[in-house]
Amino acid sequence: xKTASKPNSSTYDAIVIGGGHNGLVCAAYLAKAGKKVLAVxxxxxxxGAAVSEETVPGFxxxxxxxxxxxxxxxxxxxxxxxxHGLQIIPMETTYNPIPGDAGxxxxxxxxxxxxxxxxxSKKDASLYSEFGLSMGRLSRFTKNVIDTxxxxxxxxxxxxxxxxxxxxxLFKDFDADMRYLNVKxxxxxxxxxxxxxxxxxxxxxxxxxxxxxxxxxxxxSPGTAYVLLHHYMGEIDGAFRAWGFxxxxxxxxxxxxxxxAVSFGAEIITDAAVERVKIRNGRAVGVVLENGGEIxxxxxxxxxxxxxxxxxxxxxxxxxxxxxxxxxxxxxxGSSGKVNLALSRVPNFEDGRPGLQHLKGDITxxxxxDYVERAYDEAKYGEFSRRPFLNIVIPSLSDPxxxxxxxxxxxxxxxxAPYNIREGAGKWPEKRxxxxxxxxxxxxxxAPDIRDCIIDKQVxxxxxxxxxxxxxxxxxxxxxxxxxxxxxxRPVAEWSRYRSPINGLWMCASGTHPGGGVMGAPGxxxxxxxxKEGGV
Amino acid sequence: MNWKDWAGYYAVASYDTNHDQExxxxxxxxxxxxxxxxxxxxxxxxxxxxxxxxIMAKDIGKLRLGRVTYCCWCDxxxxxxxxxxVARLGMDHFRVTAAxxxxxxxxxxxxxxxxxxxxxxxxxxxxxxxxxxxREILVHAAGGEVATLRFFRLIETRIDGRNVTITRTGYxxxxxxxxxxxxxxxxxxxxxxxxxxxxxxxxxxGLAALDVARIEAGFxxxxxxxxxxxxxxxxxxxxxxxxxxxxWSVNLERDCFIxxxxxxxxxxxxSSWQFVGLEYDxxxxxxxxxxxxxxxxxxxxxxxxxxxxxxxxxxQVGQATSGAWSPTLKKNLALxxxxxDDYSKGDALFIEVTAEYERxxxxxxxxxxxxxxxxxxxxx
Numbered sequence: 001x002k003t004a005s006k007p008n009s010s011t012y013d014a015i016v017i018g019g020g021h022n023g024l025v026c027a028a029y030l031a032k033a034g035k036k037v038l039a040v041x042x043x044x045x046x047x048g049a050a051v052s053e054e055t056v057p058g059f060x061x062x063x064x065x066x067x068x069x070x071x072x073x074x075x076x077x078x079x080x081x082x083x084h085g086l087q088i089i090p091m092e093t094t095y096n097p098i099p100g101d102a103g104x105x106x107x108x109x110x111x112x113x114x115x116x117x118x119x120x121s122k123k124d125a126s127l128y129s130e131f132g133l134s135m136g137r138l139s140r141f142t143k144n145v146i147d148t149x150x151x152x153x154x155x156x157x158x159x160x161x162x163x164x165x166x167x168x169x170l171f172k173d174f175d176a177d178m179r180y181l182n183v184k185x186x187x188x189x190x191x192x193x194x195x196x197x198x199x200x201x202x203x204x205x206x207x208x209x210x211x212x213x214x215x216x217x218x219x220x221s222p223g224t225a226y227v228l229l230h231h232y233m234g235e236i237d238g239a240f241r242a243w244g245f246x247x248x249x250x251x252x253x254x255x256x257x258x259x260x261a262v263s264f265g266a267e268i269i270t271d272a273a274v275e276r277v278k279i280r281n282g283r284a285v286g287v288v289l290e291n292g293g294e295i296x297x298x299x300x301x302x303x304x305x306x307x308x309x310x311x312x313x314x315x316x317x318x319x320x321x322x323x324x325x326x327x328x329x330x331x332x333x334g335s336s337g338k339v340n341l342a343l344s345r346v347p348n349f350e351d352g353r354p355g356l357q358h359l360k361g362d363i364t365x366x367x368x369x370d371y372v373e374r375a376y377d378e379a380k381y382g383e384f385s386r387r388p389f390l391n392i393v394i395p396s397l398s399d400p401x402x403x404x405x406x407x408x409x410x411x412x413x414x415x416x417a418p419y420n421i422r423e424g425a426g427k428w429p430e431k432r433x434x435x436x437x438x439x440x441x442x443x444x445x446x447a448p449d450i451r452d453c454i455i456d457k458q459v460x461x462x463x464x465x466x467x468x469x470x471x472x473x474x475x476x477x478x479x480x481x482x483x484x485x486x487x488x489x490r491p492v493a494e495w496s497r498y499r500s501p502i503n504g505l506w507m508c509a510s511g512t513h514p515g516g517g518v519m520g521a522p523g524x525x526x527x528x529x530x531x532k533e534g535g536v
Numbered sequence: 537m538n539w540k541d542w543a544g545y546y547a548v549a550s551y552d553t554n555h556d557q558e559x560x561x562x563x564x565x566x567x568x569x570x571x572x573x574x575x576x577x578x579x580x581x582x583x584x585x586x587x588x589x590x591i592m593a594k595d596i597g598k599l600r601l602g603r604v605t606y607c608c609w610c611d612x613x614x615x616x617x618x619x620x621x622v623a624r625l626g627m628d629h630f631r632v633t634a635a636x637x638x639x640x641x642x643x644x645x646x647x648x649x650x651x652x653x654x655x656x657x658x659x660x661x662x663x664x665x666x667x668x669x670x671r672e673i674l675v676h677a678a679g680g681e682v683a684t685l686r687f688f689r690l691i692e693t694r695i696d697g698r699n700v701t702i703t704r705t706g707y708x709x710x711x712x713x714x715x716x717x718x719x720x721x722x723x724x725x726x727x728x729x730x731x732x733x734x735x736x737x738x739x740x741x742g743l744a745a746l747d748v749a750r751i752e753a754g755f756x757x758x759x760x761x762x763x764x765x766x767x768x769x770x771x772x773x774x775x776x777x778x779x780x781x782x783x784w785s786v787n788l789e790r791d792c793f794i795x796x797x798x799x800x801x802x803x804x805x806x807s808s809w810q811f812v813g814l815e816y817d818x819x820x821x822x823x824x825x826x827x828x829x830x831x832x833x834x835x836x837x838x839x840x841x842x843x844x845x846x847x848x849x850x851x852q853v854g855q856a857t858s859g860a861w862s863p864t865l866k867k868n869l870a871l872x873x874x875x876x877d878d879y880s881k882g883d884a885l886f887i888e889v890t891a892e893y894e895r896x897x898x899x900x901x902x903x904x905x906x907x908x909x910x911x912x913x914x915x916x
Contacts, residue, residue, distance in 0.1 A: 088863075247564055400736050405735035
């Protein structure tokens with residue numbers, strides 16, 4: 001997609017800072033409503049952390065975010081994203097390799113999955129679908145939560161009370177068991193929660209693994225059960241627990257949003273970093289670019305994380321001290337890295353399984369609970385995990401367009417890689433190679449020929465993620481998805497409804513309700529809230 | 537693997553327990569499907585062109601050498617009998633595909649003509665290679681000239697040393713080809729295609745995935761969206777090409793052909809039915825299920841049990857004959873026949889939906905039945 005680096009006009013109804021998927025969704029909705037909108041991206045490519053780049057000639061890496069689950073189907077319909085190129089290919093398997101064994105594959109087919117789990121525990125096998133049903137029911141409650149702005153419990157406004165009541169009613173409609181389950185989910189660790197059903201490895205760590213993604217917590221840390229649900233409710237086509245790849249890489253989602261925005265009349269510029277938000281008499285009136293250019297707007301919307309938005313682009317002096325304090329305490333704590341590989345062939349997992357079907361979904365390296373907890377131990381003390389939890393995908397097996405014929409792309413999400421390593425975050429460039437080696441060494445224990453397959457690699461520490469995308473501390477969710485930073489507390493109390501203490505300055509990305517993941521919901525809800533409340 | 541009957545043959549509905557991956561192969565890589573049970577006729581001799589022009593509603597006289605055309609044929613009353621393709625391999629050499637057996641019909645209409653008609657259904661295999669990467673795979677398997685083969689053209693070439701005819705046609709509404717080969721060569725050609733497709737994530741694909749793709753493409757199916765006039769018990773079960781949205785394939789201004797007069801009259805007075813696409817209002821669909829505290833339930837794959845379509849007044853205005861959730865378009869789609877022919881895109885109607893054993897009405901919008909029509913289908 002071709003974009004200019006200078007705007008056509010000097011004044012807009014709204015400027016969206018950051019061309020990530022949420023910023024673009026927000027821009028598209030506002031443009032669709034007839035507003036004159038400009039989106040401004042600092043990098044030459046659009047997408048923020050939902051970006052694809054041909055980092056190695058012929059190989060398209062989904063540099064950061066690598067799978068789609070929660071992207072809101074109503075956004076696809078309302079913005080006509082399919083017409084603008086969006087295509088999602090579902091992932092149907094989850095594979096847990098074990099050296100010298102066939103490992104565990106969970107398939108789309110329930111019976112087949114049951115047989116696989118039965119190799120490790122017949123009891124777990126018999127409970128698996130029951131668990132899925134319970135999580136499905138909980139997800140439906142949560143889905144309602146993520147598709148509406150968070151209700152404000154401190155408000156006495158009847159509308160707010162009504163929303164709370166509505167949510168309360170949904171909760172009340174659950175039978176007692178489901179209500180207990182919901183409370184457990186909100187308070188327990190992923191492992192404790194899952195151990196209420198299951199007993200066997202590698203099923204437990206494989207499932208619990210999604211509870212730690214993007215958090216600086218271990219699978220035995222309380223609060224991780226919720227993140228589990230956040231991942232469990234992945235939804236494609238209205239079916240829960242379905243994950244997929246965006247054809248052409250995750251960036252294609254952002255590009256489809258960008259094309260939609262442009263089709264509605266929005267303007268997008270790239271290579272244009274915003275230095276600060278222009279504030280006059282306590283009101284946001286535009287932005288100042290790093291290249292000195294100034295653009296005016298009635299409304300400024302930040303798609304950046306709360307820390308960067310308020311502490312870097314606005315500045316403490318413009319904000320109430322209590323708000324600044326809350327933003328400073330907002331936890332970013334980047335905890336993950338990414339290794340992208342260009343491969344000459346599919347590595348051999350030596351599992352005795354025929355074909356490659358079981359490698360088409362995600363491959364989780366989490367052989368035991370202790371393995372994952374040990375990985376966290378190192379991170380607690382400022383080291384990256386020597387044997388990390390990995391979530392690997394080989395998207396080229398489902399979408400050949402991302403690699404030359406016969407060649408492949410492998411993406412490994414790595415946890416833990418703490419932003420604040422013991423030597424200081426600035427020392428990451430010196431540790432990067434060793435970090436990449438630890439990841440490849442880990443993969444080698446499962447797929448011994450991995451090194452022979454590698455044509456080229458890209459290793460990204462949280463420090464690199466911050467440098468490239470601007471995400472504070474490289475946190476992939478623009479702030480942890482922990483209970484005290486969710487719903488009406490996201491990013492901070494009293495400011496969960498996309499507004500900020502600065503008049504005319506709004507927020508629209510993962511740092512707001514309902515949080516991170518390539519779901520577009522914050523962008524959608526922010527735009528709809530603004531339009532409804534006359535914010536633009 | 538799921539099997540189903542197709543014209544007396546066991547055909548694969550899906551190779552896996554469900555067809556999803558095969559559907560996505562059709563849309564993102566390439567699916568290879570055995571379409572051999574299609575009825576196939578070879579028409580040869582000096583009067584071949586006359587015969588086919590007389591039978592088909594389309595003017596086959598205009599079909600140039602090396603081209604393929606989609607067409608339908610009717611009875612004397614202009615009621616549709618079947619639809620298929622005609623390929624012109626030589627000046628006096630054609631191949632016809634049909635969903636049902638029509639040898640008798642072709643022979644009956646050829647009585648005074650110098651023409652031979654042979655049922656080659658069991659003599660030839662047809663392999664449908666469909667999907668955005670099908671061209672690369674075929675170039676690998678059959679050589680560079682396939683690369684320039686245009687939409688609805690054919691070439692005769694070789695795969696694995698065996699003679700094949702490749703047509704750029706298909707039933708998925710995507711880039712795709714159909715490969716005709718001698719029956720005894722079919723397995724070798726199949727293997728060669730799979731081998732060539734290895735680096736392009738080719739997948740053997742079945743009819744269940746095809747059914748979803750053809751609904752997205754808005755392609756009608758004999759026996760599902762309409763019934764051959766030969767099989768109808770009552771007149772109202774019969775359809776005409778105009779009523780099925782195939783008016784574009786009827787060439788009236790030419791020498792006489794079967795059904796011409798009736799079709800001419802219909803063209804003048806208007807049709808009784810209109811074939812349309814319907815798109816469900818998804819929010820309303822979700823709401824119907826939410827009333828039962830259920831998530832929306834779509835069919836797994838395409839459905840083909842007709843359901844009533846209602847107008848605003850609540851009166852039934854027609855029926856949806858098949859439909860599917862489109863994983864590509866993220867829309868619930870249906871193909872429908874509506875009484876009268878004055879519906880236009882965007883008109884609001886209602887379709888019957890069953891939720892928790894109760895019949896409900898879900899709002900739908902009339903649309904062009906060609907829901908999915910990527911540039912690559914016709915493009916170079």
